[in-house]
Amino acid sequence: MRLVPRHLWLSLATAPIVGFFALPFLYLLAVSLKTKDDVLNGHFWPTAPTLANWPAAFEAANILGFIVNSVIVSLLAGSLTIALTLPSAYAMLRLKIGGRWLSDVTLSSYMAPPIVALIPLFFLLKASGLLDTRTGLVLIYGFANVPVAFWLLTPFLRRMPIEIEQAAAIDGAGPLRILLQIVVPIIAPGIVATFIIVTMLACNEFLFASAFTFSDATRTLPVGISLFQGDRLVNFGQMAAASLAGIAPVYLIALFMQRYLVSGLAHGAVK
Structure with a gap:
């Protein structure tokens, strides 16, 4: 029973570090799904997701x-x-x-x-x-x-x-x-x-x-x-x-x- 709080505190302490390294990749993913106008609206996630950027990039x-x-x-x-x-x-x-x-x-x-x-x-x-x-x-x-x-x-x-x-x-x-x-x-x-x-x-x-x-x-x-x-x-x-x-x-x-x-x-x- 004593191990549960320890694991909980470890998870809470690790979460900000994981978030710090994962945030740039999530942001790149979000931007890759945005239109040109959607990029300028300031929202993190796209309002109208699109996959058009992927074939266009290649x-x-x-x-x-x-x-x-x-x-x-x-x-x-x-x-x-x-x-x-x-x-x-x-x-x-x-x-x-x-x-x-x-x-x-x-x-x-x-x-x-x-x-x-x-x-x-x-x-x-x-x-x-x-x-x-x-x-x-x-x-x-x-x-x-x-x-x-x-x-x-x-x-x-x-x-x-x-x-x-x-x-x-x-x-x-x-x-x-x-x-x-x-x-x-x-x-x-x-x-x-x-x-x-x-x-x-x-x-x-x-x-x-x-x-x-x-x-x-x-x-x-x-x-x-x-x-x-x-x-x-x-x-x-x-x-x-x-x-x-x-x-x-x-x-x-x-x-x-x-x-x-x-x-x-x-x-x-x-x-």
Whole structure:
């Protein structure tokens, strides 16, 4: 009998948090069902619901193509980030390469505003022939998220018992073999959690994608959604429909990968 009030208070305390995160999605859903005039009346729910915005959104822009571009670019960029960060972090933390200053520089590089690198990266991509290509975005996101991945992977590497690596070294294993056959399996939850986070960051990025892509064949979803905003009129209903269609795959992936994300972050927090 004592558990009932406790569960009741827990539900009451959780309800505002759930409402806070659910409200934007409910509002997007409501706007996607409104006409242009209904959007301006100020009501939360539509007075005359309509599904016309959904087919109109897919006719006005290549939403499916934008989603495919976002998925491909973010997955490849996340893989590149992990491939760059894991051996680098292991070399800096375990092999003491670069000293402490290199890890500090790696982390501090993320503090600079991204717009600072916009012009140099534009001319670099133009000179290399990667402007307006998905490959260019993959390279930019892959390198740009290295500091985040380094910050996330560092606790996992530090909490791993070094005696395991020393025993493997005594048996004749080199650093690369130790990393691939011993370190990676042990910190696999942390690698998966880091991969999910950097992939989401790449999927939601707007600044570089808007500056370095010009055609529907390379535009990602955040840039595609911005196309619904005209010079004088914003198609709020179509924009809301496109936004819901675009975030659905991301949230489905996050929902199915949630246990790996939570277990990975918890694994890094417990020695």
